[in-house]
Amino acid sequence: MTALGSQTQSERIAELRNRMGKLLARRDDVSPARAASAALGTEDAAAKELPLLPGLAELPALRAGAVHQVDNLALALALLAGPARAGDWVAVVGLPELGYLAAEEAGLRLDRTIVIPDPGADWLSVLAELTDLTGLVLTRPAGRLNQSQAERFRARLRRRGSALLSCGGWPRSEANYSLRSSRWVGLGHGAGHLTARRAEIEVRRPGRPVHHCPVWLPGADLSITPAGELRPEQPTEATVHPLREAG
Secondary structure, three states: EOOOOOOOOOHHHHHHHHHHHHHOOOHHOOOOOHHHHHHHOHHHOOOEOOOOOHHHHOOOOOOOOEEEEEEOOHHHHHHHHHHOOOOOOOEEHHHHHHHOHHHOOOOOOOHHHEEEEOOOOOHHHHHHHHHOOOEEEEEOOOOOOHHHHHHHHHHHHHHHHOEEEOOOOOOOOEEEEEEEEEEOOOOOOOOOOOEEEEEEEEEEEEEEEEEEEEEEEEOOOOOOOOOOOOOOOOOOOOOOOOOOOOO
């Protein structure tokens, strides 16, 4: 994992550019998204779908060259894990609460992840720099964007074949990924412990039907699987019994 956090803003951007240059100089560290941009035309590279974890295969994929919104950090990490598992570089910017153990358990490859907890006042420039290296950037916007800024950033994503996943509002995003329901299971009759979470993911895209996908996020073995695939080690949902007054 590459982390940047204690420098001034100018030092942080300079260090980021320096590390990017070293990484891009090594053929084995070039992001697949960058390779696709070089091999394909800009339009073809921007239309590329990003890899998803197998347990999220029923979801509409994130698309290179586009901005997507997400309302849940666990879901965001699961979406980020797909490209990282496929060997792409990814980045997390402006999320100081990120837990590295939780991220790894969600499937994220930390050795392919750049983390900048606090990008500072010039956060949009930091994001723009990262699109030159990574296939997908997860961020929480540190300020409001106007339409002109948002359009310039989307144009950069299209040129680079990269994608953005925003934990917060972003003008004219292509898709919104939401956790619409969530229920932890594992507790029995006053005993036991929480072992798995059954959730329903909703994806909204302009001009298309709303997509719903039930998943275990996570299952009892910490993996992400479709909710229809209930494996023996995964619990059934506990029945909740109301308390009765004694006496």
